[in-house]
Amino acid sequence: MSHLERLLTGEPRVATAGVDLLAEGVESQGATVVRTDWRPPLEGTEDALATITAAVDLDAANREAVGRLVGTHPHWAGIAVASEVIPAMGERTFLHAGPPLEWADCSGPMRGALIGAMIYEGLAGTPEEAIALGPEIELSPCHHHRSVGPMAGVVSPTMPVSVIEDANGEGVSYATLNEGLGKVLRYGAFAPEVIERLRWIDKVLAPVLADVLRRRGPVDLRSIVSQALQMGDDGHNRNRAATSLLLRELAPSLIDGEGPADRRAEVFRFLNSNDHFMLNLVMAAGKIGVDAAAGVRGSSLVTTMARNGTEFGIRLSGTGDAWFTAPAPVVDGLYLGAFTAEDANLDIGDSAITETVGLGGFAMAASPAIVGFVGGTASGAVQRTLTMYEITLTEHPDYKIPILESRGTPTGIDAVRVVRTGILPVINTGIAGKEAGVGMVGAGIVDAPVACFTSAVQALAEECSNA
Amino acid sequence: MDHIEVRRRTYHDSVRLMQASAAVQKIAGVEVALIAMATDLNLGLLEDLHFEVPGDTVPDDMIVAIRASSEGAIPAALTALEGALVVAPASGGGMLAPPQPHLLSSAARLSDLNLGLISVPGPHAFVEAADALRAGLNVMIFSDNVSVEHEIALKRLGVEKDLLVMGPDCGTAIVGGIGLGFANAVRPGPVGIVGASGTGTQHISCLLDDAGVGISHALGTGSRDLSAAVGALATLQGIEALDADPATRVIVIVSKPPAPEIAAKVRALAAECSTPTVMCMIGEDTLEAGATAALAILGVEAPAPESWPAAVSAHRPGTIRGLFSGGTLRDEARMVLRGLMGEPAAELEMIDFGDDEYTRGRPHPMIDQRLRLDQLAATSADPAVGVALIDVVLGYGSHPDPASELAPVIEDAVAAGLAVVVSLCGAAGDPQGRDRQAASLNEAGAAVFSSNAAAAAHAHALMEGGSA
Known part of the structure; x- marks a missing residue:
């Protein structure tokens, strides 16, 4: 039976957009009516939306893009040296989080992390030397190099990186090994103990893990994340369950591994004490997905949301490599100790990739343990996740939320639905101190800036009308 | 410390x-x-x-x-x-209830729906409707101010997806017994209507209802569907759908006369249908004639349309002024008057208060009668006018009790010597109570007709005869 015949053989089941009086008229006859809370699209997008709607089959394009996104199956395959595997990474290339950035525009934590990385690379002996050298190094966004990094996200040439591979395709991505909390490079700290820990990561952690992965084979990250969501993680701010599951996966090969037992014990202790170890791997797993989803003509799927501490930038599948940026927002958060909002840097990090692939703020309903970030109620967290369904294209086939009757997480942000509804993607995030070297000062939530989506949709319209 | x-x-x-x-x-x-x-x-x-x-x-x-x-x-x-x-206790129920959707396509994800009713401002209707169609919803677009290009794009998408696009500028539909927009509470029955005119559709459905014959579906197409540019895309789709519908035994097509090539297309499809069809072209045929033709096919003799003659017979001499809320009813009245009095009919002042020029910034006159009430009062004070011809459209979506506002103004008008003729478009079962409305208008001194053509003819007779 055709759609139209079906309409005529049953009762109409109606959704209304606009005048309430018309909805009331239908309701008064006892018919099923769902009233929408329709509102005009974000200012300046009306013509762009019409152009896109007329020019492309937006649904088909987005179905293709989001299908590619959720069709990837990332595995942690090994450890390698950054400059040896990451494409287009030269001896003086320093990757950073977020959209492209000049040294002069770097925020405190970004500058601090770059200073630390220059010292780590031996290019500078002191912070002063590093600052002098700053303008000469080559800065490039992680996202341009199949990489992602939390907070400052700095990757320098000799750092060890995890190699993530797609079991369902050719995709590959990279991320550094998470350093733990406290004074760490990703929050812009560059004190001697920070550099020392990086060296320990290079000398002990990386080789031990490389050996473990070699012997046990790749670790299925999609499976771990799926399980972790059942155990209270959101995949962004809470990775305790995922890290614990990872440790279980690694433990047998870690225990019967090669090399001195005390080094393996050190690695075990480090992983055990670092609830965020899994974050970098979750992010890199997401990067495999968004890279697979890039380049679908006409698609308004958001393939990147990333912040460099100065600007927030997004990219769409249908607009190539173009970034759409706005000033990075202030995070609404809770502060550690005596820190206050005064001490906070603007939003920073590639970790919003978790939200981009249906985790983090989008999976908050799975994570009552972190609801404090959204005002303290579990119901608020559930409502946030439910709200995100309206701006996403699909429900993740494997990432399920038990309390929502195991509904898949809202996955694949549609910039068109963002500007049509005015609902902005919600991001769970850590807050870096604004002074270089301070480290983490708090955590909270932040909405992606409106202007990114407005300009991205306008650019997509232009792309559509040119093609 | x-x-x-x-x-x-x-x-x-x-x-x-x-x-x-x-x-x-x-x-x-x-x-x-x-x-x-x-x-x-x-x-x-x-x-x-x-x-x-x-x-x-x-x-x-x-x-x-x-x-x-x-x-x-x-x-x-x-x-x-x-x-x-202190750990606050979990709040009671409702935590898992999804938030109210903003978009029709989101509503369609949450529930099993089959129709989107769109009355957002015109410039936004295209995007909303296209998205709803892609989400598998048929759409009725009440909004006007949608460009012809967008209308064509939507209707092509509808044809491609086998979904109906009613509108833009579609005020009336009845689907599966449920009235959408301005529609009357008519009984279910064998007549299917495909209508480019909302009030035309309403009028025919009410006349059929009075004859004891009901409506299977009334599918609106929007006023421009039979233009050469749009090419009757929705009309053709609607005819096919009704032809396939087992409940529909007669199809009535209501439209202004279309461009010849479009008329040919529609007639060609109508000829192929296994269901008999009636073409009711406004400006050529009366709506009453359309209803009668449909009844004839069903073997039902059309009863004389209901009327409630005025008690007052004397009125002042003068011309006819028409104050309408339905454009089609206005056009039909003018056609009837032209038939009776020839070209001078073109000079009569016949206002459609539903026209864009009068609805900018205010609700449709079927909902908000104030402008028309003022005009009727002004007409009583205009000695050149002897007969006021007005329409009152009842049904879902319309004013809940139009007679309550009209009756006092009519009383004053009649007292001033004006004859008032009302074309009352309503079904006996309408929420306003058609017969109660008629009685109230009649008591105020108006002659009331359920046939618009009959109302126009009566107005003419009053003007010619000085009294009736």
Whole structure:
């Protein structure tokens, strides 16, 4: 039976957009009516939306893009040296989080992390030397190099990186090994103990893990994340369950591994004490997905949301490599100790990739343990996740939320639905101190800036009308 | 002063503790507050803040460290802390209820729906409708001010997806017995209508209802569907759908006369249908004639349309002025008058208050009658006019009790010597009560007709005869 015949053989089941009086008229006859809370699209997008709607089959394009996104199956395959595997990474290339950035525009934590990385690379002996050298190094966004990094996200040439591979395709991505909390490079700290820990990561952690992965084979990250969501993680701010599951996966090969037992014990202790170890791997797993989803003509799927501490930038599948940026927002958060909002840097990090692939703020309903970030109620967290369904294209086939009757997480942000509804993607995030070297000062939530989506949709319209 | 306290084996998660710290910090007199588990990291923070760090803690102890400008602030701070650490009970039900959707396509994801009713401002209707169609919904677009290009794009998409696009500028439809927009509470039955005219569709459905014959579906197409540009895309689709519909035994097509090539297309399809069709072209045929033809096919003899003659017979001489809320009813009345009085009919003032020029910034006159009431009052004061011809359209979506507002104005008009003729478009079952409305208008002095053509003819007779 055709759609139209079906309409005529049953009762109409109606959704209304606009005048309430018309909805009331239908309701008064006892018919099923769902009233929408329709509102005009974000200012300046009306013509762009019409152009896109007329020019492309937006649904088909987005179905293709989001299908590619959720069709990837990332595995942690090994450890390698950054400059040896990451494409287009030269001896003086320093990757950073977020959209492209000049040294002069770097925020405190970004500058601090770059200073630390220059010292780590031996290019500078002191912070002063590093600052002098700053303008000469080559800065490039992680996202341009199949990489992602939390907070400052700095990757320098000799750092060890995890190699993530797609079991369902050719995709590959990279991320550094998470350093733990406290004074760490990703929050812009560059004190001697920070550099020392990086060296320990290079000398002990990386080789031990490389050996473990070699012997046990790749670790299925999609499976771990799926399980972790059942155990209270959101995949962004809470990775305790995922890290614990990872440790279980690694433990047998870690225990019967090669090399001195005390080094393996050190690695075990480090992983055990670092609830965020899994974050970098979750992010890199997401990067495999968004890279697979890039380049679908006409698609308004958001393939990147990333912040460099100065600007927030997004990219769409249908607009190539173009970034759409706005000033990075202030995070609404809770502060550690005596820190206050005064001490906070603007939003920073590639970790919003978790939200981009249906985790983090989008999976908050799975994570009552972190609801404090959204005002303290579990119901608020559930409502946030439910709200995100309206701006996403699909429900993740494997990432399920038990309390929502195991509904898949809202996955694949549609910039068109963002500007049509005015609902902005919600991001769970850590807050870096604004002074270089301070480290983490708090955590909270932040909405992606409106202007990114407005300009991205306008650019997509232009792309559509040119093609 | 510093308040340091270790609470042994007391666990709260770090988020709650950060919130607690924040709550305590808000208390007047508190300079610094750190409520945290005694991890190495937090002990380090404590040290950085120059608190005296207790020596014998383990990580599952909770530390309360508060620095206040005076001792008096500490009790308030501790009270605030207890408040912040209390775990609120889960709120009752509704937590899992999805938020109200903003878009029709979102509503379609949440429930099993088959029709989107769109009345958003015209410039936004295209995007909303296309998205709804792609989400598998048939659409009725009440909005006007949608460009012809967009209308064509939507209707092509509809044809491609086998979904109906009613509109833009579609005011009336009945689907599966449910009236959408302006529609009357007519009985279910064998007649299917495809209508480019909302009030035309309403009028025919009401006349059929009075004859005891009901409607299967009335599918609106929007006023431009039979233009050469749009090419009758929705009309053709609607005819096919009704032809396939087992409940429909006669199809009535209501439209202004289309461009010849479009008329040919529609007639060609009508000829192919296994269901008999009636073409009712406004300006050529009356709506009453359309209803009668449909009844004839069903073997039902059309009864004389209901009328409620005016009690007052004397009225002042003068011309006819038409004050309409339905454009089609206005056009039909003009056609009838032209038939009766020839070209001078073109000079009669026949206003359609539903026209864009009158609806800018105010609701449709079927909902908000004020402008028409004012005009009727003004007409009573105009000695050149002897007969006022007005329409009253009842049904879902219309004013809940139009007679209550019209009757006093009609009374005054009749008292001033004006004859008032009402074309009452309504079904007996309408929420306003058709017969009650008729009685009330009639008592006020108006002659009331359920056939618009009959109302126009009566107005003419009054003008010619001086009295009737």
